[in-house]
Amino acid sequence: MEKEKRKISIDPVLCVAFILAVVSAFIIRPGKEYIGYIDFRSLGILWGLMVVIQGLKENTVFEKIATALLSKVKNGRQLSATLVFLCFFSSMLITNDVALITFVPFALMMLSSCKREDLTVWVVILQTVAANLGSMLTPLGNPQNLYLYGASGLGLAAFLSVTLPYTILAFVLIAAGVFLLPRGKEPIELKENIGTVGKFGSNRQILIYAILFALALLTVLGYIPWYISVAAIFIVVLGMDFKILFRADYILLLTFIGFFIFTGNLGRIDRISDILRDVMSGREFFVSILASQVISNVPATFLLIGFVSDIKEIIAGVNVGGLGTLIASMASLISYKNFANEYPDKKGAYLLKFTVINIIMLLCMILLHQILGG
16 A cells, blocks of 8 residues: 555656646635546546556466467578567557557566677667557557547547558558568577566466457447446456455556546636637647647647647547657557666666657658548
C-alpha cells in the first residue's frame, strides 16, 4: 500500500490532471453535472482490457510468442526486424504501453546475449516508434483511441479509414529503418536457452483470458454492453486469480477522471471554449500534434476533444502527435527508462537519435496528411 501511495504522489500526469480539475472546480462549482463529465464506458472497457492483458502477460504468453519467432532468425537484420515488428503488431491489440513494457527488456536481453549491442540504441528507438504508430490503427491500441472511438460514434470501418493510411506509411518507414541498420547481414547465433520462458503458465488460464479478451473486443465494437463485460471480467478473474485485479493501471484511470472533470468544466466557460473552438477550427490535425509535443497525446485528446468540428482530424493528429518529443507519447518514457537503466552512459546518444528519427517520421506523416487532402 505504501508503495502505491508513493507511486500516485509522484506521477506527474496524474498530479497535473487533478490540479487542473481542482482549479476548474473553483470556477465551475461542483454539482450533479460533474457525473455527466465522466465517460464510464471508456473507463470500464479500459479497466477490463488492462486486467485481461495483465493476465495474459502473467502467463508469459507474449514472451513465448517472441521466443518462438526468434528461433527462426539467422542474422542481425532478421533479429532486429522481429523485435521491432513484435511491438508494431502486438501494440494494435495489447496497447503500446504493454508492448514496450514486454518487448523492450526482452530486446535488451537478446541483443546483449547475441553480442549485438551495437544495434541496441537503434532497435529500442524503432521499437518505440513501432509501438506508438502500430497502436494507432485500432480502437484498443492506445488509451486515446479507445476514448475517441466511443466519443466519435464512428464505426470500425470509418475509424480504420482514418488510421490505416498512416499505419501503412509507418510500416514502410520502420521497415526502411530496419533495412538500414548497420551490419544487418552479419550472422548471429542464438543459444538454445536464450529467451526461454521458465514458466509458460496455465493453459486453462490462458484459454479463459483469451475468451475474456474476445469479450472485451466485442464490447469495444459495441456488441456487448460495457457493464456486462466489466462484471464478467471482474467475477471470473476474482475467482481465478484475484491478484490480477490489483495490477491494472489505476493511475491512468484516475488521470482520465481528472481530465474528464477539467475538460467538462472548461467547456462550460464560454469565453475559453469560444477561443479554443476558433483556434481548432480547420486546424485540428496540427493543433493536436503541437499540443501532444508539450503535454503528450492522451492529455491533448481530453483537452481538445470538446472543441473540434472534425473528429477524424483529431484522431489522426493525436496519434501522429505521438511522434516528436520524448513526452509526445508517455509510452516512449518506458523505453527510455529501460535503456537508461542498462546503458546510463549512452542516454545522450539515445535522446539525440530518438529525436532525429521521430522528427523525420513526423514530417513524413504530415506530408501524407497533406497528400490525403487534410
